[in-house]
Amino acid sequence: MAGQRKLMALVAAGAFMLAPVAASAQDWPDGDIDLIIPSGPGGGFDVYGRVLARAMEETLDVNVLAQNVSGGGGMRGATEAFQAAPDGQTFAVFNVPGIIEPVIQGEDVAYDIEQIDWLGAMAFNQYVVVVAADSPYETIEDLRAAGETISFTGYGSSGIAANRIICAETGLDCQIITGYPSNNEALLGVVRGDAVASVPPISTAAAFNTDGDLRAILLVTNTGIDAFPEAQNAEEAGYPALASLGLIRAFGLPPGVPDDTRAAFQEVFDTALQAQSVADWVAETGNAYDPMDGAALSELIASQTALLTQYADVLAAE
Amino acid sequence: MTASRRLSEALPSLVLLGVAAFYAWVSFDYSAQTRAIPLGVAGLAILLVLVDLASQGEGAVARRIRRVISGSGAPSPVPGLDGQAGQRHAARHELAAFGWIAGFLVLAIVTGFYIAIPLYVIAYLRIHGGKPILVAAATGLGLVAVLYGLFEILLGYEVFGGLITGDYL
């Protein structure tokens, strides 16, 4: 044991001596940059991460290598990113609110959200309440007027949490049928009649709905959405607080990156966020795109945390 | 058949019994809905293992159980779908086989694949296989070269570098 500790100390000392004493911005980037993606290949966080990585490579001489660190609803990736060396060679996509929820539930986590050095976000996927196109319900008021338990198909801890909060806020008596492996399958469940309604992200619902199988009855935003022109938004329906719900495709650095490296990184990140290749990709796929700077992102995360904390008991109940 | 022989024959079943019982016990931590199916499966496993235990040996009960399950009272045939089932080797050799595998795994965790592979391949071929050192070295280095070419050069993918380089498991 003592021998092992001595060996570890030696290795640590060696690593310390190899590391540059103070990395200056001229030294950045020092080789390829790692982007930690908190999900498996092919998912939403993966796609956003890789699109940004490609855009960053346009202005950098080095590669931005996407590394999928999936698991624990984004917690494993967040932990690894939080503990990475703060040298500007590693940054990460963070699953928000996936990383907030365990904190609110009082679980032990190995990261501190307040200390993550936010670079900004690519998208804020807000939700929409949908029913099947042939459903008799047109507004959230109709659902409540039905006077019975409304069944929802639900996917993912964040989506189900949003569903619960929406039900609590609008006073609906809800039964959420869980266990669907993706939003698309939850939507398919609504179309084939597993349940009355579902709460998917707006862009997912819009992409699924090219055949007109779905009807939106409440946009959980405070603006209108082109894909669902007739739907009420949260403000019109009288629930403006709900608009802070949503999946945020957030990017951040581990805490403690030296200021000049950080500034250089931020510049490359901001350029990539506005790159033509990103704009083209958004135009082609119709994926949500709401570029946001670090300050706006922090603010959004704070309001989301407040809403989730307010409904902590609703979320904790099984 | 001696008692100790019988015990050693029943050992796998007893281990499975323990595992299933532990699993069932743990499942009581969860809510009724969440534990229902795992608990049911664990219960079924316990039942099946008990029947299997009862069907071993040469007693009248054992024979009758075998007749009901497989349509014949004869002991179940040894070779099966795996084509190689029922082989027996000395426990010492079996442990050595796993020793080499575990050794390689630990080495790879500590030093990363690109160091662990040649070390392991050379050591294995030299010590276990008794091959000439040159042949062993050529095999080990050749293998690493192929893997390095495939991953790092062709695909731009970083393979695990080991705890010593600060990689995460």
Next chain:
Amino acid sequence: MGDALLTSLSALVVSGGVFYLLLGTIVGLVFGIIPGLGGPTALALLIPLTFGLDTTAAMFLAGGIMGAIPFGGSVTAILLNTPGTAPNAATVFDGYPMTLEGRAGEALGAAATASSIGGIFGILILFAVLPVAREIILAFAPPEFFMLAVLGLCAIAVSSDGKMLKGLIAACLGLMIAFVGYDNVSGTVRFAFGIDYLWDGIPLIPALIGLFAIAQIVSLYLAGGSITENPTAVRVNRVGDGIRAVFRHWPTLLRGSGIGALVGAVPGVGGTVAAFLSYSVTVQTSKDPESFGKGNIQGVIAPEASNNAREGGALIPTLAFGIPGSAEMAVFLGLLVLHGLQPGPSLLLNNMSVITSLMLSIAIASVLASVLCLMVARRLALITLIDVNFLVPVILSVSLVGAYALNSSMYDAIVAVIFGAVGYLMIRFDYPRLPLVIAMFLGEVLEVSYRQSMMIARGDWTVFFTRPLSLVLFLLVILSLSVPFIRYLLRRRGANRESTAP
């Protein structure tokens, strides 16, 4: 669709698509052959490389990989008892015994031919079904998924002939393993014992690498020598015999392809289950079930035909609804999205030529991979004469790198080694591995769809029998369970007749 097909053909021939198709095929073969690396890994690692390509070229590359992987995986399954990819695991049961008898060339020939025809068959099914894909997919709801999972488990359990009890115990063990981790229905984490890694459950691919590849390493280590002890038998080129055998056993071929395309289309069930099901149905319907597991060539044809046909099947839900039919398709979906294509009905309307390019390349790659491999089949078969002292360290190194690569996690490599021990102990104590694997694959579908059905029906369990399709599947479950009994009755009648004959 005709126009789109012409566009794809001209892109393939005129605009240099052939190059990408060939590249994809070779990459697919290599990734298929190497144990542990499979379709999901190959596609995931290639995603960044396709950035610079136009969409059609990317489809040729992806199609080449998808078409070539299944056959590549059968090469090591047959020669080394180590499936190159998960769905090839069913091929080892008869492919490897054939190798032991020195019939490796014949087995490779059969696998190659069955793969080619199965691949083309799967794509034809996809073509035929695409117009009605929506209706088919909407007919399957949680009650049907539950019955399908039960059917899969029962079919496998009864096919462990003479070891049904141990087979059922192995299946229970597999289910118990499948329930580890995050419970999708309640959001509870089960049986994780405070280990973060277990939150997402025990990963299937590393477990499979352990159960087959590493268990085989141990077996080889203990056996020593070389895989085939009879060098003269191996040198005889009997690839042609294998090719002819496929046509002689055309019902097996068609059944395998059909099961592959159908079961491959069911999300969450997928290719591995399809291959095993195809194998066990072939065993059960055979007049001579005892000959399986000892080198019956039909035991190679059935799963291999299914393996290539499944690609066509798995594309049905992927293209129609954006719902991946397999892990590989999930990664492929990501690739589509990166290239600015949104899977779903609109894709079929607006980008038909992308789809036809993909289908065309999968079909061509299925054949191309087989032909490429058959050209070197004789040399490949010589692997079985190599001193196992060389095979053991090489297979072990590559398997563990493969286990690591999909998720960049060393824990996956540790899981592979642990399951290697489990796999070896199962061989040692005579428990069949087949039901364990299938149960691990089906556990989640089984439990989730059962609980969803109960939630949808608000606790009314008759939901499984009042829906027509679910009822049909239930009757199939009963039928599959009675197959051994029926066979037993038939055999007894035959025996009686013989004994009463003068």
